[in-house]
Amino acid sequence: METLANLESFVRSAESGSFSAAARRLSLTPGAISRNVAYLERNLGVQLFQRSTRGLALTESGERFLQSVQGGLDSIQGAIADVMVNAGQPAGMLKVSAPLSFGMEFLLPLMPAFLERYPAVTTDWHFDNRPVDFIADGYDAAFGAGFELPPGMKARELARVHLIAVATPAFLHGKRRPKDPSELAELAGVVMRSADNNRAITWVMRNRSGTEVAAVQKPVMIVNAPDAVCCATLQGLGVGLVAVPHAAPHLESGALERLLPDWHSDVGPISLYFSSQKLLPPKTRAFVDFIIEGLRAQKLAEVLAVKQSTD
Structure with a gap:
């Protein structure tokens, strides 16, 4: 045998x-x-x-x-x-990968309560905006989008990420406002670079009736991180397609204005990845359950959705 x-x-x-x-x-x-x-x-x-x-x-x-x-x-x-699992106490090193801005804003604030509940667990965080090789790099859990799901792994969708077009009042002064996403090509833009091919990303925007239009921008700056798009847009360099939670406080303060208020881009889900095996280590099971509960209490899906912006 x-x-x-x-x-x-x-x-x-x-x-x-x-x-x-x-x-x-x-x-x-x-x-x-x-x-x-x-x-x-x-x-x-x-x-x-x-x-x-x-x-x-x-x-x-x-x-x-x-x-x-x-x-x-x-x-x-x-x-x-x-x-x-029920008898074992969560303990040991827990290796986790997460996008930098998402991890800093939504995940790390949950850690004091998690570590107070499970003091024998040490969390080893790796912040990266690119998908990781989950198995080869030995991760217990990972957050992100666009992962190629290897055998033995599962994805739990947490929320969908929406982008909106924003710019500073100073940048927009004296300029004609676009009527649909195709007219963004007439304005300077801060553009995100794809981690897969190093090319500028062209997002597709959708209005409330479901019409989709490609938002082809005229790049004045290309960056490789979503929070950098927001930061550069705040400097008045051009129009940026910025994630709703990044844009919301600046819309409220007046530092940014929203263009195309009926349009947004759904860039897909952000998910939690972990082993699909029933025999999860207690540390991993405790982390997955705690994070899902914590993000639900934060109403993450609503925070990342376009309805949270100032339409």
């Missing part, structure tokens, strides 16, 4: 395509993972992986075996979780 360690080493290596990534996920060494898989191959009498300098690839036998055991492994771990 194969040990659970051998089966788990095989399944996690197959999911991540790497002994090293599986080792980080299971808190073992790459050598231990490799040995466990080798023992499994020897006992079965088949080769499960093709190994190369570029990584691992399942053989035909490996593909069949993975399909046979993957669900069973999760069921076994779920049974163990029923016994352990």
Whole structure:
């Protein structure tokens, strides 16, 4: 009978395509993972992986075996979780990734209460606006948008992010106001750069009747962070498409004015990513539950939505 360690080493290596990534996920060494898989191959009498300098690839036998055991492994771990999770106390290092502005504004304010409730947990935060390699980098949880969901992971949508067109009164003085997003091309713009291809992003804006128009801007400055778009727009450099919570206080103070009040851009959801396995470490389960509850109390979905702006 194969040990659970051998089966788990095989399944996690197959999911991540790497002994090293599986080792980080299971808190073992790459050598231990490799040995466990080798023992499994020897006992079965088949080769499960093709190994190369570029990584691992399942053989035909490996593909069949993975399909046979993957669900069973999760069921076994779920049974163990029923016994352990409720008894175990959240503890240890919790590695988390989040976009800088989102993390600073919405997540870090929740941490004093979280750490007071779970004093044995240490949170290791990594702030980055780009999607991370969740498994290879050993994250317990990550926040963001546009992640390629790897096997064994799930995404919990938290809210949708809306952008609105804003500029300073000084910049707009004497200029003709655009009537629809296509006319933004007539004004200087502060534009966001895509992390995927380093090109300026053209957002699509939508009005209340559902009509969609591309907001093609004339860049005077290109930046790589959403909060930088807001900051540069506040300097009077041009029109910026700014996230609602960033723009709201400046609209209230009069530092910014909203253009195209009937239009906004829905840039998609921001989600919480974590393992889909039933056997989550107590620290991860406690963090996920606490964050979801805390953001719901903050009414995050309403805060990020266009209805929070001053129409």
